[in-house]
Amino acid sequence: MTYYDDHGILVRNLEARDVETIVREEREQGWHATADKYLTRLQDQEAGRCIALMAEYEGNIAGYINVYPDSKWGA
Numbered sequence: 001m002t003y004y005d006d007h008g009i010l011v012r013n014l015e016a017r018d019v020e021t022i023v024r025e026e027r028e029q030g031w032h033a034t035a036d037k038y039l040t041r042l043q044d045q046e047a048g049r050c051i052a053l054m055a056e057y058e059g060n061i062a063g064y065i066n067v068y069p070d071s072k073w074g075a
Contacts, residue, residue: 003053014041014052014064021061041066 004011019038026033044050044066051067 008058009062010056012054012056014038014045014054014066016042018054018061018064022064025061044068 002010002012016039019035019042022038023033023035041050041052045052049068049070051069053065053067054061055063
């Protein structure tokens with residue numbers, strides 16, 4: 001689902017095709033990222049437990065957020 005699109009900035013749901021890019025970029029920043037975390041977010045999104053949003057700027061991933069409205073572990 002697309003939430004915002006002004007032909008420069010795009011905000012949409014996280015998709016499976018995003019996982020490889022996110023993991024690669026986080027590893028390049030020194031994080032110990034794995035695909036499991038994002039695949040879980042996709043499963044949670046499909047089950048209605050969260051909203052996983054992806055932001056793009058001029059076609060490149062710029063950021064993401066995972067919103068769990070009924071989180072049991074905090075904000």
